[in-house]
Amino acid sequence: MQLLLLNQAYAFEKKEVGDKIYFALQDVVQKIYRDNKTDLPISNQIKKVTEDYYIVNVDDVFEAEVLEYYLKTEFVKVKLDVDFEYAIYDCASDEMMYGSYISSNDEQSEKCENCFEKREGLIYYFAVRFPQLKYSLIGSLGQYWFFTGILLLVLVIYVYSVFQLLKQKKYAELQTDFINNMTHEFKTPLASILIASNYAQNQPEIKNNPKLSKYTDIIISQSNKLNQHIERILTVAKGDAKWIELDKTQINLKEIVELVKENVLLKTAKNTKISITIPDDFTVKADDFHCYNAMFNLVENAVKYSGDEPSIHINATKTITGAEISIADNGPGIEKNHIDYVFDKFYRVPRENKKDIEGFGIGLSYVKKIMDLHRWKIKLENNLKGGLTVLITIPKKDII
Numbered sequence: 001m002q003l004l005l006l007n008q009a010y011a012f013e014k015k016e017v018g019d020k021i022y023f024a025l026q027d028v029v030q031k032i033y034r035d036n037k038t039d040l041p042i043s044n045q046i047k048k049v050t051e052d053y054y055i056v057n058v059d060d061v062f063e064a065e066v067l068e069y070y071l072k073t074e075f076v077k078v079k080l081d082v083d084f085e086y087a088i089y090d091c092a093s094d095e096m097m098y099g100s101y102i103s104s105n106d107e108q109s110e111k112c113e114n115c116f117e118k119r120e121g122l123i124y125y126f127a128v129r130f131p132q133l134k135y136s137l138i139g140s141l142g143q144y145w146f147f148t149g150i151l152l153l154v155l156v157i158y159v160y161s162v163f164q165l166l167k168q169k170k171y172a173e174l175q176t177d178f179i180n181n182m183t184h185e186f187k188t189p190l191a192s193i194l195i196a197s198n199y200a201q202n203q204p205e206i207k208n209n210p211k212l213s214k215y216t217d218i219i220i221s222q223s224n225k226l227n228q229h230i231e232r233i234l235t236v237a238k239g240d241a242k243w244i245e246l247d248k249t250q251i252n253l254k255e256i257v258e259l260v261k262e263n264v265l266l267k268t269a270k271n272t273k274i275s276i277t278i279p280d281d282f283t284v285k286a287d288d289f290h291c292y293n294a295m296f297n298l299v300e301n302a303v304k305y306s307g308d309e310p311s312i313h314i315n316a317t318k319t320i321t322g323a324e325i326s327i328a329d330n331g332p333g334i335e336k337n338h339i340d341y342v343f344d345k346f347y348r349v350p351r352e353n354k355k356d357i358e359g360f361g362i363g364l365s366y367v368k369k370i371m372d373l374h375r376w377k378i379k380l381e382n383n384l385k386g387g388l389t390v391l392i393t394i395p396k397k398d399i400i
Helices: 002-036 064-077 133-140 142-201 210-238 253-267 288-304 363-374
Strands: 046-050 053-057 084-090 095-102 125-129 248-252 273-277 283-287 311-318 322-328 377-382 388-395
Touching: 002 046, 002 053, 002 064, 002 133, 002 142, 064 084, 064 095, 133 142, 142 210, 210 253, 248 253, 248 288, 253 273, 253 288, 253 311, 283 288, 283 363, 288 311, 288 322, 288 363, 288 388, 363 377
Parallel strands: 273 311
Antiparallel strands: 046 053, 053 125, 084 095, 084 125, 248 283, 311 322, 322 388, 377 388
């Protein structure tokens, strides 16, 4: 439609300029006849050969200087601001005699004396040529070209966006396949753990040993918990956070962190030290399950990336605006150009490839979503003396 509009505007402009040329040449002929005091013929004396070339049959004598003056005057009168050149037929030599090139901006362009052709059957006539007419017509459509350019730009952006969406759709399908496979990979070992744990719990050696019995109970309870909520966590990994409904209750933060510490120490084989500085009565309003999972992810990451002897400090203090939880480690930290992306789904900071730091890049993404659902703020900061600190800011309304 835009190209059609542009074509129509060009055709209209071309017709308007053609009419101006015709009426100007007609006035020139009338003035020549008026000067010669002869009657103007009824027949049409102006012939349009091409869009930029006209033949005018005066059929009466005229002077070249007078013709040039009249042409300039009449073209100015109709506001035709375009270069032109003319030639007059000389019957003595039977050739077109080149007149002059008249520039609209006083810049002399290349003349084309051979562009004027002789017409048979005419004696007193002249020809006018407009060498820059086509460019002048195109230039006069400035606003149309501007809007056409904008439309083409929008079209290019639209096409590019469609290709990007198709690419993203492909990635989303791959991501869905990956998560579906991971669901199976998680549930299979979990089922085996539960079967083995339930069998071990009933053995006399376990029943008669309170310490082993306690560890077995922890394995079973945490496996059941993980099995119940594995689909919800994977749904978060897919990005469907609306599926999660927080069940906020009053929870003791220190008890949650102590449980996290216990389970992390059971899981790791490193010489790990975890210190906790949290008041005994530090109570917050949060979802017990997701709060535990988020804290576990953060502490586990701190241990995982802190070398062979991790030293983790977990601190919680109340502030005027709420409370702040910090988890500081003694690891290498994260490079500045990666720290803003660690909460992105499936993003992993490039590190040395080791078995004990393998992952899928969904842990911190899950933590960020849980923080956002609680309307808590989380950020990472590199310590001046090495290591990384995770800061969680809890608003006052969630502090009990």
